[in-house]
Amino acid sequence: MTPEEFRAAAHELVDWVADYRLGVADRPVQSVLRPGQVRSRMPAHAPAEPQPLAELVTMLNEAVVPGITQTQSPGFYGWFPSNAALASVLGDHVSSGVAALGITWQSAPALTEVEQVVTEWLRELCGLSDAWRGAIQDTASTGTLVALLAARERASGMSIDGGGLQACPAPLVVYSSAHCHSSVEKAVLLAGFGRDNLRHVEVDPVTYALRPESLRAAMAADLAAGRVPAAVVAAIGTTGTTAMDPVREMCVVAAEFGAWVHVDAAMAGSAMLLPECRHLFDGVELADSLVWNPHKWMGTILDCSLLYVRDVDHLVACMSTTPPYLRSQADDDVVQFKDWGIPLGRRFRALKLWFHLHLDGVQAIRQRLRRDLAHAAWLAEAVAAEPGWRVLAPVQLQTVCLRHEPEGLTGAELDRHTLAWADAVNASGKAFVSPSVLDGRWMVRVSIGAEATERADVEALWALLRETALSP
Ligand SMILES: Cc1ncc(COP(=O)(O)O)c(C=O)c1O
Structure with missing residues (x-):
């Protein structure tokens, strides 16, 4: 494809994306396709000769878009928001177009330096002190793995320089609550700690927050048994x-045992942009690492996760390998992001953050987050006031956990009822919510925060929930 052919096709596709976004509210929120339906529309083999763009557009319309759960729809209340602000989409587009190769500072100085600048901007906007340094990772899962690798190396006295974890005289232990994201368990396993050395610490039965006194007891018990308390993961x-x-x-507590503290604020990190929410992050300055995802609620398109650490020299010591072909004269004077994480090559992800902040502006982003907090507070109040309905957990931000509990319905029967009405809501195509399990019983999470969701949408959702729960 020549640049001129690209120009023509890209204009057409930009219009296509704009139309898709304009019409997204009219599509069923949950994809209704059955497994294999998209595949069956695809050619069995790759085309040998160039094919027309029009064919691709037809496939986009007929097979791809119906095969997507519409996270940009105002009716999307599932999982967590997965916003993709169009300003950031433009940055992503430019990133692909310039196709910078981020393997060292030398390979694309702008890629490194724009990333330094935007991670600094975000640090400041989040109220973190200048003791922190940040880099963009693909996801929070990767950020947590990197943090736990660094924690492992601190606890083991840089075992990687010798026999590695296999030469450690005592097992290293990691602590989190059972409510932590599954990426924490995955990172613990991939970093070689082993499942036996992951402790799920008790939580408060009302707030579901980890109990520090139980953490202390668990760490003391491990120490007494000859194990090494190595890392604590706090979920904000x-x-x-x-x-x-x-x-x-x-x-x-962690400091008493010399353990690393990693904060997983993948979703809630966006709330750090709001000074009135910073109390939720009280003490974060004492932690060693923190990950959060602009690619969730804040709305910079996937993949854009920020990992901040306080001791960047230690991180680099854990992550750095520099073969001769990657060396340059500038090495002593520049940041090499390849040494701040796992991959060598990185995309110019900083562009989508920069475009998002530049074109939308911080105030508009903050205003949207505040709007969503108000929507959640409104919904929680409405649910709490409605007979037969219950809000099941404190509404800290924009997610409301709720259940319809008709009189006399308990146990497995209540679970069947909850799943039936949640499925019916999702099958309606008007909204999408995520059922989940809390304290062994099914409930429904309503996670407000799609960029397009306004108060009228939340009111319509509440009407839909009540109507559906009465006759699922
Ligand atoms: C608290 C928390 N941590 C981590 C993750 C994983 O995020 P990612 O998909 O960026 O790996 C999620 C995803 O929803 C999450 O909610």
């Missing part, structure tokens, strides 16, 4: 209920 905004672990107390 758990996936199930957006519970807020008490970071300050957890950091105090």
Whole structure:
């Protein structure tokens, strides 16, 4: 494809994307396709000769878009918001177009330096002190893995320089609440700690926040048994209920044992942009690492996760390998992001953050987040006031965990009822919510925060929930 052919096709596709976004509210929110239906529309083999763009557009309309759960729809209340602000889409587009190769500073100085600038902007906007340094990772899962690798190396006295974890005299242990995201368990396993050395610490039965006194007891018991308390993961905004672990107390306890503290604020990190929400992050300055995702609620298109650490020299010591072909004269004077994480090559992801902040502006983003907080507060109040309905966990941000509990319905029967009406809501195509399990019983999470969701949409959702729960 020549640049001129690209220009013509791209104009057409930009119009296509704009039309898609304009019409997204009219599509069923949940994809109704059956497994294999998209595949069956695709050619069995790759085309040998160039094919017309029009064919692709037809496939986009007929097979691809119906095969997407519409996260940009105002009716999307599932999982967590997965916004993709169009300003950031433009940055992503330019990133692909310039196709910078981010393997070292030398390979694309702008890629490194724009990333330094935008991670600094975000640090400042989040109220983190200048003791922190950040880099963009693809996802929070990767950020948490990198953090736990660094924690492992601190606890083991840089075992990687010798026999590695296999030469450690005592097992290293990681602590989190059972409400932490599954990426924490995955990182613990991939970093070689082993499932036996992951402790799920008790939570408060009302707030679902980890109990620091139970953390202390668990760490003391491990120490007494000859194990090494190595790392604590605090969740600010758990996936199930957006519970807020008490970071300050957890950091105090961890410090008694010399353990690393990693904060997973993948979803709730966006709330750090709001000064009135910063109390939820109290004590975060005492932690060692923090990950959060602009690609969730804040709305910079996937993949854009920020990992901040306080001791960047230690991180680099853990992650750095520099073969001769990657060396340059500038090495002593520049940041090499390849040494701040796992991959060598990185995309110019900083562009989508820059475009998002530049074109939308911080105030508009903050205003939208505040709008969503108000929507959630409104919904929680309405649910709490409605006979037969219950809000199941404190509404810390924009997610409301709720259940319809008709009189006399308990146990497995109640579960069947909950799943039936949640499925019916999703099958209606008007809205999408995520059922999940809390304290062993099914409930429904309503995670407000799609960019397009306004108050009227939340009111319509509440009417739909009541109507559906009465006759699923
Ligand atoms: C609290 C929390 N941590 C981590 C993740 C994983 O995020 P990612 O998809 O960026 O790996 C999620 C995803 O929803 C989450 O809610």
